[in-house]
Amino acid sequence: MEIINLTYPLTKEIIDDNARPQVLAIGQFDGLHLGHASVIESAVRTAASLNLPAAVMTFHPHPKEVMKKGDYDGYLTPPREKERILKSLGVDYVYIVEFNDAFSRVSPQNFVAGVLVPLQIHTAVVGFDFRYGYRGEGDAGMLRELSDNTLEVHTVPPFLIEGEKVSSSGIRRALAEGEVQLAARWLGRRYSIYGTVMHGEKRGRQIGFPTANLKPDEHFVLPAKGVYAVRVNYEGQRLEGVMNVGVKPTFHNDKSAPSLEIHLFDFNGDLYGKSLSVELVEFIREERRFGSIDELVAQIGKDADTAKSMLLAAE
Ligand SMILES: Cc1cc2nc3c(=O)[nH]c(=O)nc-3n(C[C@H](O)[C@H](O)[C@H](O)COP(=O)(O)O)c2cc1C
Numbered sequence: 001m002e003i004i005n006l007t008y009p010l011t012k013e014i015i016d017d018n019a020r021p022q023v024l025a026i027g028q029f030d031g032l033h034l035g036h037a038s039v040i041e042s043a044v045r046t047a048a049s050l051n052l053p054a055a056v057m058t059f060h061p062h063p064k065e066v067m068k069k070g071d072y073d074g075y076l077t078p079p080r081e082k083e084r085i086l087k088s089l090g091v092d093y094v095y096i097v098e099f100n101d102a103f104s105r106v107s108p109q110n111f112v113a114g115v116l117v118p119l120q121i122h123t124a125v126v127g128f129d130f131r132y133g134y135r136g137e138g139d140a141g142m143l144r145e146l147s148d149n150t151l152e153v154h155t156v157p158p159f160l161i162e163g164e165k166v167s168s169s170g171i172r173r174a175l176a177e178g179e180v181q182l183a184a185r186w187l188g189r190r191y192s193i194y195g196t197v198m199h200g201e202k203r204g205r206q207i208g209f210p211t212a213n214l215k216p217d218e219h220f221v222l223p224a225k226g227v228y229a230v231r232v233n234y235e236g237q238r239l240e241g242v243m244n245v246g247v248k249p250t251f252h253n254d255k256s257a258p259s260l261e262i263h264l265f266d267f268n269g270d271l272y273g274k275s276l277s278v279e280l281v282e283f284i285r286e287e288r289r290f291g292s293i294d295e296l297v298a299q300i301g302k303d304a305d306t307a308k309s310m311l312l313a314a315e
């Protein structure tokens with residue numbers, strides 16, 4: 001899979017290097033949830049049947065971050081995570097269009113005439129509610145006419161679960177409420193955060209529950225503050241543990257950014273500086289302030305037992 005960064009307007013060099021008949025799925029695709037997968041899989045299938053390469057076009061940074069509106073609070077799939085998943089879907093080319101103020105003002109006409117036509121897109125595959133161009137004025141139906149009928153357009157019907165359209169914003173809402181199982185059903189996999197283990201305040205070991213403090217490698221959306229049963233992938237080993245996402249109100253009054261602390265079961269190696277990914281399996285309870293360290297320690301012991309039985313029952 002090749003990744004191509006594009007800036008509008010496209011240069012002659014970029015066009016010369018990338019113009020080829022190809023099937024293109026277009027969208028923000030943050031999360032690469034089951035709805036996104038149905039669009040991209042449809043593009044991959046169509047490409048195979050036409051014997052053409054399959055491509056995906058996405059935008060970076062997230063338009064909601066640039067336009068400072070909506071529910072943006074990080075990425076469900078920051079760039080490297082998105083690449084990993086797109087690769088597994090069988091995509092040949094990924095075009096990442098730089099999303100900035102100027103690009104947000106490109107009209108639907110100029111998007112088609114200045115990007116899709118020069119790249120020789122044979123078929124564009126989009127979801128039923130795809131919008132593009134300045135103020136989202138363009139829709140799927142307009143793609144074909146704006147290209148002077150050179151472009152085939154496939155529109156993918158809504159992917160629903162229990163009657164609801166699977167969406168990135170729904171997954172953000174679920175994570176913000178600690179509903180990690182709902183998020184996992186919509187994602188088609190458990191939500192995971194990739195990061196590096198940093199030095200913490202060194203209190204964990206003293207209280208009998210050493211924790212790995214995870215600094216996310218990219219700007220991941222964090223789930224609601226609280227305690228979670230987790231699975232951890234470390235150098236190919238699958239470990240299990242319990243994670244606190246929070247500000248440790250028993251020790252601090254500040255409202256600093258939440259930290260991610262993982263107590264791994266049956267593990268006592270040195271993790272400082274190591275890369276891990278942590279999969280959220282189940283929410284256990286909200287974070288709270290304890291009156292004494294003994295009470296906190298007793299509760300963490302119970303959390304660990306709860307997490308173990310949840311992990312045993314989880315597939
Ligand atoms: C499973 C688990 C649950 C936790 N729950 C809370 C909590 O509810 N309130 C709190 O103030 N700290 C909570 N903590 C955070 C501990 O206070 C923290 O792990 C300890 O202070 C060590 O921090 P350090 O790594 O910065 O030294 C929890 C930690 C774990 C591992």
Ligand SMILES: Nc1ncnc2c1ncn2[C@@H]1O[C@H](COP(=O)(O)OP(=O)(O)OP(=O)(O)O)[C@@H](O)[C@H]1O
Pocket residue numbers: 026027028029030034035036038039125126127128129130131156157158159160165166167168169170
């Ligand atoms: N559930 C779905 N079923 C079919 N197509 C979808 C679904 N969700 C998104 N798409 C399509 O995937 C592409 C990318 O959409 P987008 O990233 O805006 O998805 P979204 O999850 O609806 O996002 P948000 O919740 O932030 O509005 C678009 O073409 C869109 O129409």
